[in-house]
Amino acid sequence: MTQNGQKTDLRNNWSLEEIKAIYYKPVLELIVEAATVHKQYQATGEVQVCTLLSVKTGGCPEDCSYCPQAARYHTGVDVHKLLSKDQVLTSAQRAKEGGSTRFCMGAAWREIRDNRDFDQVLEMVKGVNELGLEVCCTLGMLNEYQAQRLKEAGLYAYNHNLDTSEEHYDKIITTRTYNDRLDTLEHVREAGISVCSGGIIGLGETDEDRIGMLHTLSTLPQHPESVPVNALVPVKGTPLAEQPRVSVWEMVRMIATARILMPQAMVRLSAGREQMSVTEQALCFLAGANSIFTGEKLLTTPNPDFDTDKAMFELLGLQPRQSFKEVAAETC
Template sequence: MTEIRNDWTREEISEIYHSPLLNLIYRAATVHREYHDTGEVQVCTLLSVKTGGCPEDCAYCPQAARYHTDVKVHKLLPTEEVLQKAKEAKEAGSTRFCMGAAWREVRDNKDFDRVLDMVKGVNAMDMEVCCTLGMLTEDQAMKLKDAGLYAYNHNLDTSEEHYEEIISTRSYDDRLETIDNVRKAKISVCSGGIIGMGEGDKDRIGMLLTLSTLEEHPESVPVNALVPVEGTPLAEQPRVSVWEMIRMIATARIIMPKAMVRLSAGRVKMNMEEQALCFMAGANSIFAGDKLLTTPNNDVVVDDEMFQVLNLKPRKAHKGEASVKFEQIPS
C-alpha cells in the first residue's frame, strides 16, 4: 500500500509531474487502485445560490463586480428553490450537492441563517452537502457543521508565488486560515485550483506542494482548467491541453492517494476519450448539470452515455474514508 505522506518536497513532486506521461498515468492508476474502486466516479452538482456582485478581483471570475461580463446579479435564492434543485440533482444521479455564493466572506446575518437552513434541508435528503461561501471564521464553520455540512470548498487557485498575479483582495494566508477553520470544525476539506491562468509548471507544482504538505490532505481536490470569460482579465488565455490536466490529476493522485480528485471546470471542452484518460490517471469525481456556477458544463445525457460506455458507476453518498484496498478489480 502506498504510504500517505505530508512531507513531500518540491523536488519530489517535480520529478513525478515531469515523468514520462504514460509512466505517470500508470503509476497514478496503480495508486488509485490501492485506495479507490476504479469503476466508481462520484457525480456532484454545483449550484450558484447567490450570483455576481462580488467585491473581490479574482482575474478568472465573471462574478466580480468590477468586470463587465454577461453575468446577471441575483440575491440569495429562496430556500425552497434551492432544495428543489437539490432534489432534482439527486434524482438525476448526483450524490453531492454544493452551494456557492459570490461573497468575499461569510457574514453573521439573515442570509447566512438561510444558508444554514439550506444545508439542513439538503442534508436531510441524504446527500453530501458542500458549500463555497468565501472566507469563514471558526465559529461560522462550527455553525455549518452543526447544520449538517459535509464539506467546504475553498480553493487555493494557484501557487503562493503566482497568487498576487491573480488576486489582490485577499491573501494566500487568508485562504489557508479558512481551510484551517474548516478542519477545526471537523468538516471535510475540498481545496484545489485552476490551471491555465498564465502560470508555469513550477506554479502548478507549488500549489500541489502546499496541498500535499498540509497537516491533513484535503479529502477532495478539484482540478479546474480555466474557462476564459469575456470581460475578465484572463479572457484571452489559451485553452489548457488535456495532457496538462492529466499531469495535474495524476500527480495529485500519487501524492494525495486517499483524496477524491475532481475533474472540474473545463471538462465541457473534453471528449469522452480525453475524460477517460483523466479517470485512468486518478480522477474519480465529476460535476454534472448544465452550469458550474456561471460557466457551461456537460449535458447530463452525454454524461450518462459516457458512464455506460466506460462501465462506470456513481459513487454513493457518505461512503466515508476511502481506505479499502481493492486488490482484485476486474480489468
Template structure:
C-alpha cells in the same frame, strides 16, 4: 501506498515531468490499489447568490468590477435549492455544492438562510458542500452543526503566483479558512486552476501545499480555466489536455486517498480526453448543465459516458457522516 505529508517540490516536479505514459501508468496503479477505483463521485454545483462579488479574481465573471454577461441575482429561496437538489439527486448526484459570490461570510439573515439550506439538503440524504468565501471558526462550526459535509476553498495557484491573480485577499487568508474548516470537523475540498498563465513550478508548489497538509483534503478539484469575456484572463488559450492529465496524475500519486475532481473545463473535453483523466486517477466530477455560471455537460451525457467507460456512481456518505450534526437525518 504509504501516504506522506513531507513532499519536496523536487519530488513532485519529478513526478509531474515523467514521460507521459509512465506517469499515467503509475497514477493508475496507485488508483487501483483502492478497490473502488471505478467509482466516481458526482457533485452538482449551484449558485445560490450570483454576481456582485467585491473580489478581483482575474478569472471570475462574478466580480463586480468586470463587465461580463453575468447578471447580479439575489439569494435563492430554500425551496428553490431543495428543488434543484432533488433534480441533481435524480440525475445521479450524491453531493450538492452551493456557491455564493461573497468575499466572506457575514453573520446576517443571508447566512441564516444558508444554514436552513444546509439542513434541508442534508435531510435529503445528500452530502452538502458550500463555497461561500472566507469564514471564521464560529461560522464554520455553525455550518458543521447544521449538517454541512464539506467546505470548498480553493488555493487557485501557488503562493508565489497568488498576488498576480488576486489582490483583494492573500494566500494566508485561504489557509486560515481551511484551518477553521478542519477545526469544525468538516471535510476539506481545495484545489486550483490551471491555464491562468502560471508556470509548471506554480502548479507543483500549489500541489505541495495541499499534499503536505497534516490531513490531505478529502477532495481536490483540478480546474481548467474557462476564459470569460470581460475578465482579465479572457484571452488565455485553452489548457492542453496533457496538462490536465499531468495535474490529475500528480495529485493522485501525492494524495492517494483523496477524491481528485475533474472540474471546470470539462465541457470542452471529448469523452476520450475525459477517459484519460479517469485513467490517471480522477474519481469525482461536477455534473449538471452549469458550474455556477459556466457551461458543463448534462447528467444524461455523463451517464452515457459512465456506461461506455464502465464507471459507477459513488453513494453519499460512503465514509460516514460528520459526528457533530444537529440536522435531522432520514
C-alpha cells in the same frame, strides 16, 4: 512506491524536488503510476457525481482575474440575490434524481457575514442534508464560529480553492492573501468538516507554480478529502479572457500527480470538462480522477448535462459512488 502489492505510503512531507520528479515523468509512465496508486486506495470504475448550484450570483467585490462574478468586470453575468430554500431544495432533489450524491452551493461572497443571508444558508444546508445528499458549500472566507455553525447544520464539506501557487497568487487576486485561504481551510478542518481544495490551471502560471500548489496541498497536516482540478474557462470581460485553452495532457499531468501525492483524496475533474471529448475525459479517469460535477452549469460557466454524463458512464463502464461512503467505512 512500495513493492509486493503493498499500499504506497501516505505522506505529508513531500519535498518540492520529489514532486517535480513525479510531475515531469514521461506522461504515459506517470499515468501508469497514478493508476496503480489509484487502484490501491480507491474503487476503480467508481466516480463521485456532484452538482454545483449558484445560490447567490454576481456582484462579488473581489478581483479574481478569472471570475465572471466579480462586480468590477463587465461579463454579462446578471446579479441575483440569494435563492429561497425552496428553490435550492427543488434543485437538490432534481440533482439527486439525476444521479448526484453531493450537492454544492456557491455564493459570490468575499466572506461569510453573520446576517440573515447566512442564517438562510444554514437552513438550506439542513434541508439538503435531510435529502440524503452530501452537502457542500463554497461561500468565501469564514471564521471558526461560522465553520462550527455550518457543521452543526449538517454541512459535510466546504470548498475553498487555493487557485494557484503562493508565488503566482498576487498576479491573479489582490483582494485577499494566500494565508487568508489557508486560514479558512484550517477553520474548516478544526470544525470537523471535510476539506475540498484544489486549483485552476491556465491562469498564465508556470509548471513550477502548478507544482508549488500541489506541494502546499499535499503537505497540509491532513490532505484535503477532495481536490478539484479546474481548467480555466476564459470569460469575455475578465482579465484572463484571452488565455489559451489548457490541453488534456496538462490536465492529465496535474490529476496524476495529485493522485500519487494524495492517494485517499477524491480528485475532481472540474471546470473545463465541457470542452473535453469523452476520450480526453477517459484519460483523466485513467490518471486517477474519480469525481466530476454534472449539470448544465458550474456556477456561471457551461458544463455537460446529466444525460451526456450518463451516456459517458455507460460507455466507460463507470459507476456513481454512493453518498457518505467514508462515514459508512468508518462505522463498519
